[in-house]
Amino acid sequence: MKCDQARELILTDYMDSEPGCGLRHEVDEHLRQCVSCCEFREVAREKIIGQFASARVEDPPEFVWRGIREKIMSKAGVSHGILANSAAAIRLAFSSLLSIPRPVAVLVAGVMIAILLLSAAPGMRRRALYGYLNEQITFIANLDDGEADGSDIFDTDIQIGADNFL
Amino acid sequence: MPEISNELIMRAAKGDVDAFEEIYKATSRFVYNVALRTTNNRDNASEVTQDVFLKVYNSLRNFAFRSSFKTWVYRIAVNTAINHCKARSRHERGRIEYDPAVHDTEVSGSARSGLDEAESERRMAHLLGLLDPDQRACIVLREIEGLDYRSIADTLGININTVRSRLKRARERLMKAPGKEWRP
Numbered sequence: 300m301k302c303d304q305a306r307e308l309i310l311t312d313y314m315d316s317e318p319g320c321g322l323r324h325e326v327d328e329h330l331r332q333c334v335s336c337c338e339f340r341e342v343a344r345e346k347i348i349g350q351f352a353s354a355r356v357e358d359p360p361e362f363v364w365r366g367i368r369e370k371i372m373s374k375a376g377v378s379h380g381i382l383a384n385s386a387a388a389i390r391l392a393f394s395s396l397l398s399i400p401r402p403v404a405v406l407v408a409g410v411m412i413a414i415l416l417l418s419a420a421p422g423m424r425r426r427a428l429y430g431y432l433n434e435q436i437t438f439i440a441n442l443d444d445g446e447a448d449g450s451d452i453f454d455t456d457i458q459i460g461a462d463n464f465l
Numbered sequence: 466m467p468e469i470s471n472e473l474i475m476r477a478a479k480g481d482v483d484a485f486e487e488i489y490k491a492t493s494r495f496v497y498n499v500a501l502r503t504t505n506n507r508d509n510a511s512e513v514t515q516d517v518f519l520k521v522y523n524s525l526r527n528f529a530f531r532s533s534f535k536t537w538v539y540r541i542a543v544n545t546a547i548n549h550c551k552a553r554s555r556h557e558r559g560r561i562e563y564d565p566a567v568h569d570t571e572v573s574g575s576a577r578s579g580l581d582e583a584e585s586e587r588r589m590a591h592l593l594g595l596l597d598p599d600q601r602a603c604i605v606l607r608e609i610e611g612l613d614y615r616s617i618a619d620t621l622g623i624n625i626n627t628v629r630s631r632l633k634r635a636r637e638r639l640m641k642a643p644g645k646e647w648r649p
């Protein structure tokens with residue numbers, strides 16, 4: 300093993316004792332023969348691991364929860380319609396059926412949303428409706444995806460979209 | 466850390482604020498500390514924490530019960546903290562904020578350990594300030610929260626090799642910080 304590779308592993312898997320590090324033995328072998336890499340490891344331990352070892356962990360201040368609670372309470376009754384309240388129950392009930400291929404599920408969900416919206420708001424502007432439908436379909440397609448944050452998509456664009464119609 | 470049952474999530478999703486408070490109690494310490502270390506400022510950490518839990522509350526009914534609930538909350542937390550930093554640094558041209566309140570521990574007494582702790586907190590804040598928000602989040606999850614690569618990848622919603630390369634770049638940067646020198 301060359302010094303560059305040993306140092307790269309020292310800074311990552313080796314230092315973190317990652318179970319996937321199949322080269323641990325080779326790094327140890329290299330360290331037995333290389334003074335420079337041994338020094339590198341010592342400096343890395345001191346400047347990286349050592350610096351954060353004493354980090355304090357603390358609870359958020361009391362006022363944080365009070366603020367959250369107040370905001371939730373002030374919004375209560377506005378955002379909790381019958382459909383909204385039932386949504387989590389429906390999702391849990393259907394979570395066992397989620398083996399349906401995603402494109403099919405997205406298509407079905409898209410059609411259902413389209414029907415619901417068209418019947419609920421016939422006078423709506425066409426472009427706004429298409430925009431909203433696209434966002435809903437994208438959101439459903441991204442749910443549980445590794446890349447999706449979930450909340451960002453829902454809270455901003457879609458919530459705003461929904462507010463326009465309700 | 467207490468477990469969060471599906472039943473608790475369901476109750477919170479139906480608007481039960483007491484149930485949501487249980488969820489808050491089980492996850493807020495992680496959320497706040499990640500926010501504190503990532504933003505390096507107490508006021509910002511409180512703001513991010515509040516923001517995260519309002520997002521979680523508003524999105525509860527969309528939680529699909531397929532992934533871990535905590536990982537979902539943590540992902541929202543880290544992304545919110547990173548976005549907060551990025552938005553601020555766009556406004557402030559990357560200036561590293563220093564909030565003395567974050568780092569000044571109780572040094573009113575003569576306790577030497579208090580001074581050491583304050584110094585070590587100051588040093589940690591300085592080191593984290595050398596990193597970009599993405600690298601900082603990786604270092605915080607690894608060094609302070611003790612997550613392994615798989616958990617970091619799940620929390621950040623990135624590939625495990627991206628975790629590896631972010632940690633490597635972050636640590637290369639930390640190696641160049643003043644202190645014990647290493648010369649090839």
Ligand SMILES: [Zn+2]
Nearest residue numbers: 302305333336
């Ligand atoms: Zn070497």
